[in-house]
Amino acid sequence: MEPVDLARWQFAITTVYHFLFVPVTIGLSLVVAAMHTAWLRTRRPEWLRLTKFFGKLFTINFALGLVTGIVQEFQFGMNWSDYSRFVGDIFGAPLALEALLAFFVESTFLGLWIFGWGRIPEKLHVATMWVVHVGTLLSAYFILAANSFMQNPVGFRYNPESGRAEMTDFVAILLNKVQLVAFPHIVTSAYMVGGAVVMGVALWLWRRAAAPGAHDADDVPMYRRATRLGAVLTLVASLGVIVSGDVQGKIMTEVQPMKMAAAEALYETEAGAGFSVLTIGSLDGQHEVFALKVPKVLAFMATGSPSGTVEGINPIKARNAELVAQIERTYGSDVARITADADYTPNIPLAYWTFRLMMGVGFASMALSALLLWVTRGSSRPPVSRWGMAAAAVAPLLPIFGNSFGWVFTETGRQPWLVNGLMTTAFGVSPSVSAAEIWTSMTVYTLLYAVLAVVEVRLFLRYVAHGAEPFHEPDEAPAEDAPLQFAY
Template identity: 60%
Template sequence: MDALDVARWQFGVTTVYHFLFVPLTIGLSVLVAILQTMWHRTGNERYLKLTKFYGKLFLINFAMGVVTGIVQEFQFGMNWSDYSRFVGDIFGAPLAIEALVAFFLESTFIGLWIFGWDRLPKRLHLAAIWAAAIGTNLSAYFILAANSFMQNPVGYRINPDTGRAELTDFLAVLTNKVALVTFPHTLAGSFLVAGSLVVTVGLWHVMRNRDSADTGAYRFATTFGSWVVLVSSALVLLTGDIQGKIMTEVQPMKMAAAEGLYTTESPASFSVLTVGSLDGSREIFALKIPYLLSFLGTGDPHGTVQGINDLQAQYATQYGPGDYAPIIPVTYWSFRFMIGLGLAAAAIALLVLWSQRKNRTPTSRWLLRATLVMPALPLLANSFGWIFTEMGRQPWIVFGEMLTRNGVSRTVSLTEVLTSFTAFTLIYATLAVIEFKLLLRYAKAGVPELTPEPEPTDDDTERPLAFAY
C-alpha cells in the first residue's frame, strides 16, 4: 500500500458518502415544490401538510449534503495537486459557476422559503422553493459537466510548455455528449431515490395509523411516490440505454469491462450472471441473453463490441506499455448491482400501487418490510453506478490524457493520507448516525398540525422570523 492507494480510497469513500445525500436532495427539492404547487392551486390542506412534512426531511438532508460536499474541493488541492494543476483551467469555469450561481441560488432561496412562510406572499414563497429546486438541479449539471471532461475530454488543448490542459471552448465542455446524457440519467436516479423515501414514509403511516385524520394525506403520498418511482425507473432505463451507446463510442474499454468481454464479438451477449476465476480473466459458467450487449453498446443486435484484449493491444500501441483494463470484477458486478437494485425498487412500487387498488389499505407485513428498505435500494444503485463510472475509467484520471497515478500529490506521505482518511471516515460514520436518527425521528412524527396564519398588521418590524417547522 502506498499514498496513491489510500488517496484513491479516501476520495472514493468521501465521494460515495457525499452522493448518498445528493440524489435525495435533488429529487426531494422538486417533489416538495410540486406538492406546494398543488396546495397553491387547490387550497387543499393535505398538500400543505405534506409540503411541510417532506420539506423538513429535505432540509435535514440538504444540510448534511452541504457539510460533506465541502471536503471534496479540499481533496483536489491536497491529495491530487498534480491532477488539479493539469486540469484546473478546465474545471475552474464549471465549478466556479456551480458555486457562484447554482449553489448561491439554491441556498439563498431555501433560506427565503424556510423563513418566509408567514412573511412572503404565497406566490413569491412558492417561487422560492422552485428557484431552490432549479438551483439544485443546475448545480448537478455543472458538476457533471466537469466530471464528463474526465470521461471524454473536449474543448481543450495541451500547452506544450506547461504540460497543462487549457480551456479553448467552454461551450464544448458544457455540451459534452457525455454530460448531456449523464445529467438526465442522474436526475432520473435522483427522483427514484426521492420517490422511494416518499413511498416508505407514506405507507408506514398508512399501515400504522389507519384511523388517523391524516390517513388521506399519507395515502396520496404513497401513491404519488410510487408513480414517481415507476416513471423515474423508465427514464433511468431510457437514458441508461443512450448512455451505454455513448460510453461504447468514447470509452469502449469500459463497456467491455462491464461485461467482462475479453474477445471482440459480433453479435455480443449480455451475461445476467457469470461465475469466473478470482482475477476475472476466465469464465467458468454464464447465464447470457443473446444479442443484448450488442444492442446496448451499438443499437444494433448484430453490432460489434470490442473485447478487452483487443483494446489493451490498441491502447498499448497508442499510449505506450501498460495495463489499460480496469478491475474487471468491480466493473462487472457494480454494473449489475446498479441495474438490479433500481429494478427492485420499481417492483416494490408496483406492489404498493397494487395493494392500494380500489382504495384498499395494505395489510401485508412483508410488503411493509420490503418498503422500509426501499429507499436504500436506489441509493445503493446510484452508488454502484458511480463506482462503475469512475472505476471503469481506470487507469485514467482524464481519459487518454492523464493516468491516475500521475495525478496524486507527490509531497504527501502515506502517513498523512492515512491519518486524514481515518479521521474523515470516523467523522462521516458519526454524521451518518446523526442523519439517520434525524430522518427517522421526524419521519415518525408525521405531518404537522397547521396553525392559523397571524392577522396582518400595518407594522410587523418587530415580528420574529417565522421558521416553518
C-alpha cells in the same frame, strides 16, 4: 499502501458518502415544490401538512449534503495537486460556477422558503422552492460537466511551455456528449430516489395510522395519497432512467470502449454479444466457466443493433502501443507517465458486478413501486403483512444504492485513467503527500462522517416518527406591494 491507493480510497469514501445525499436533495426538492404548489391551487389541508413534513426531511438532508460536499473541494488541493495543476484551468471553471451560482441560489432561496411562511406573498413563497429545485439541477449540471471532461476530454489544448491543459471552448465542455446523456440519467435517477423516499416514509406512516386505536387514524387518506404519489414518481422516473441509460451506454461505448467491455467482462470482440446475468470464470478471470446469458442484449446496449459488434478487452489492450505513441506525439512523453507495456484495464470484477447491481436494484425499485400501486388501488387499507413493513423500509434504500453502484462503476471503470486517454491516476496524486498524512486525514474524515451519519439517521427517523404536523391555517401573507420586514 502507496499514497496513490490511499488517496483513491479517501476520495472514494468521501464521494460515495456525499452522493448518498445528492439524489435525495434533488428528488425531494421537486416533491416539496409540487406539494406546495398543490396546496396553493387546491387549499386542501393535507397538501400543506405534507409540504411542511417532507420539507423538514429535505432540509435535514440538504444540511448534511452541504457539510459532506465541502470536503470534496479540499481534496483536489490536498491529495490531487498534480491533477489540479494539469487540468485546473478546465476543471475549475464548472466547479466555480457550481459554487458561486448554483449553490448560492439553492441556499439563498431555501432560506427564503424556510423563513418565508406568512412573511412573503404565497405565490412568491412557492416560487422560492421551485428556484431551489432549479438550483439543484444547475449544481448537478456543472458538477457533471467537470466529471464528463474526465470521461471524454474536449474543449482544450495542451500548452507544452507550461505543461498544462488549457481551456479553449467552455461551451464544448458544457455540451460534452457524455454530459448531455449523463445529466438526464442522473436527474431521473434522483427523481426515482425522491419518489422512493416519499413512498417508503408515507407507507410506514399509513400503516401506523391504519392500526387499531391509532391516534392519527384520520390521516389515513393523506398518507395513502402521498404513498401513491411517491410510487408514481418512482415508476415514471425509472422509465426515464432506462431510456437515458440506454443512450448513455451507446455513448460510453463510443468514447470508452474499455469500460463497456469491462462491464461484461468481455475479453474478445464479439458480434451480437449477449448480456450475462451471472458469470463464473476461471481464477484469473480470463475464461468463462459458466454464464447465464440473455442473447444479443449487450450488443443492443452498446451499438443499438442486436447484431452489433462489441470490442473485447484483449483487442483494446493490444492498441496500447498506438495510444501511447499518439499521446506522446501530442503532449510529450512525460504527460501521463505512460508506457506501452502497461496494463490499462480497470478492475474487471468490480466493473462487472457494480454494473449489474446498479441495474438490479433499479429494476427492483421499479417493480416495488408498480406492485405497490397495484395492491393499493381502490383501497384505503395499506399492505398489512410483514412484507408491507419490509417494503416501507427498503423502498428508499434501493434507488439510493443503485445511484451509488452506478457512480462506483462510472469512476472505477475509467481506471487507470484520471482523465480518459490523457492522464493516469498515478500521475495526478500529490507528490509531496505521504501515506501517513493521507491515513491521518482519511481517519479523521471517516470518524467525522460516522458521527454525521448518526446525526442524520436519528434526526430523519425522529421527524418521520413524529409524522405530519396538525393543520394550522397559515398566517396571512403581506400584500403584494407591502415592504418586506425582518423581525429579530
